[in-house]
Amino acid sequence: MKHIVILTGAGISAESGLKTFRDADGLWEGHNVMDVATPEGFKNNPELVLEFYNQRRRQLLEVQPNSAHYNLAQLEATHQVSIITQNVDDLHERAGSSNVIHLHGELLKSRNIVNDKNYFPHTGDIKLGDTCPKGHQLRPHIVWFGEAVPMIDKAIEVCATADVLVIIGTSMQVYPAASLMHYVPHGTPTFFIDPRPAMKSRGHLTVIAETATQGVKTLLDKLNTLE
Structure with a gap:
């Protein structure tokens, strides 16, 4: 075989x-890749990044x-x-x-911001303030640039x-x-x-x-x- x-x-x-994330002009759904797909982007504006992936997750489920x-x-x-x-x-x-x-990574999974090896199924939105059982903020289980x-x-x-x-x-x-x-x-x-x-x-x-x-x-x- x-x-x-x-x-x-x-x-x-x-x-x-x-939709593919990156458009011909290099933007991801109208956003600079550095703003929505890097650890620095998440640190600077976590709500923007979480909502960006919430929209991608909703689309995937359709x-x-x-x-x-x-x-x-x-x-x-x-x-x-x-x-x-x-x-x-x-x-x-x-x-x-x-x-x-x-x-x-996988869009329908989440992990906390401390441990990248401990991830969970996640089909709904992730909001700022959503935490794992240990109290750490959740983020998408996505490998960002860098x-x-x-x-x-x-x-x-x-x-x-x-x-x-x-x-x-x-x-x-x-x-x-x-x-x-x-x-x-x-x-x-x-x-x-x-x-x-x-x-x-x-x-x-x-x-x-x-x-x-x-x-x-x-x-x-x-x-x-x-x-």
Whole structure:
């Protein structure tokens, strides 16, 4: 049974109607990234940051997984599948994927401002004054810019055991996530799904110039030829 490692980004969730945080002008939903996605931003204006993620959380609860999520989940019937996602939504899990690593945290979880390892399910708003049982302010369980990425070592271990690598909906420009492709064994068949790819197929790299939903369907056909 081949081990398929799948790296996903905002492009796969966008087709579910989930807005990507960062716009073309670099703003996140009209906010400077430094104001809403850094520890300093939270320290300077915690109410702004909490409400920013409250809005993202409400939006997430209104959308559903798309066919790309479901098709990737169905791969588990015939392959060992590991999904490493930069997304903070739970659409992979809702579609049925059972082995998902969230590099940048999870929107439907919270943690206190003291301990980043002790987090809880959280589907409602987080307000200033909301605390954990020990009395510490709650914050979203999100990895902000400038913070360590606690799951990166686990993700590297997974990539090192890949028989096939699939990249969907991400330009692989954000580090450390972008470095993960370099940890797969040399010569690993790699599929890159992007409607506007900045590269061409070569060697062991196959570029699928399609959206995530269509591209995953094409991927399934191509995977059959590797058997």
